[in-house]
Amino acid sequence: MSSDENGQKLSGQHQRILKLLFKFRFVSAGLLADVMGIRREGVYQVLEQLVTKKLVTKVYEAKYRIDRKPAYYYLNKTGVTTVRKLMDAKESVVHALYKNDEMTDDFVSHSMTLMQCYVSIMKYLPDGSDIFSKTEINRFRQFPKNRPDLYIRTPDGKEAIVVIVDDKPLYIVRKRLDEIITHSEDEGWDGDNYPYVCFILKDHSAKYSFLYTTNKKLEGMGLEEDELPILAAALESFDKPIASPWSSPLKPKEYTKLFA
Numbered sequence: 001m002s003s004d005e006n007g008q009k010l011s012g013q014h015q016r017i018l019k020l021l022f023k024f025r026f027v028s029a030g031l032l033a034d035v036m037g038i039r040r041e042g043v044y045q046v047l048e049q050l051v052t053k054k055l056v057t058k059v060y061e062a063k064y065r066i067d068r069k070p071a072y073y074y075l076n077k078t079g080v081t082t083v084r085k086l087m088d089a090k091e092s093v094v095h096a097l098y099k100n101d102e103m104t105d106d107f108v109s110h111s112m113t114l115m116q117c118y119v120s121i122m123k124y125l126p127d128g129s130d131i132f133s134k135t136e137i138n139r140f141r142q143f144p145k146n147r148p149d150l151y152i153r154t155p156d157g158k159e160a161i162v163v164i165v166d167d168k169p170l171y172i173v174r175k176r177l178d179e180i181i182t183h184s185e186d187e188g189w190d191g192d193n194y195p196y197v198c199f200i201l202k203d204h205s206a207k208y209s210f211l212y213t214t215n216k217k218l219e220g221m222g223l224e225e226d227e228l229p230i231l232a233a234a235l236e237s238f239d240k241p242i243a244s245p246w247s248s249p250l251k252p253k254e255y256t257k258l259f260a
Helices: 012-024 029-036 040-052 062-067 077-087 091-102 105-123 170-186 204-221
Strands: 056-059 072-075 130-133 150-153 159-165 196-201 230-234
Touching (some): 012 040, 012 077, 040 056, 105 150, 196 204
16 A cells, blocks of 8 residues: 555545546546446545545536536646656656646647547557556657647557547647658658557547548648557547447548547
8 A cells, every 4th residue: 555745545546537637638527437347436435535534636516517517527736746656657748737736628628528538539449458548648659749648558559649629620620640650751650550540529520620631631632541559539420339330531431430
């Protein structure tokens, strides 16, 4: 059993949830329970214990009840320092988390969306697969400067990066794709093939528009689909776990699995 900054004992469950708060930054008890595959009540109790230990901050406003929004939790500065020591991570890896209390409502909402997508995607990956969040990706060097939201790696070496742009206009989405294409051509990847590039957009209309323009772009560049596999999905496809939410630029109306 480990201890926090103040010498308080931390159980294995305390440590596990602290590390997941590092991974996702902002969580609700319900979404964290989905990630962990355990009952919400158990997760809620541990989160509240970490609040009492002054490692985690809880945010709940009266308007949340009207909007049916859950409370959310994040690591405070003492919590970040504790997690850094638990994980033996460099200060630079956790630096951004020291500003958790300054993050906007949009950022918090994006973190919740990321968790929702994580749960849905993870369910249909092979056993032993890893999904790294943007916070964890900071440990790796080979990514574009504008980091993706998720990086997926399967035991047999298949890889994908996921960019969640449900709150961005399409010209920004296309700009993100341009950055990734440039990175794939100029920097490449440590493995033989560049990862699958997956975009999650706000709705099906945005998805089809993105796939149509992407197909034209790839044709204009002379890029074959297998050179840089690009997929897109609508956010609503991740409301519940689904095996085949993705579509490709060549077949935008057909649905496929990741790594199909």
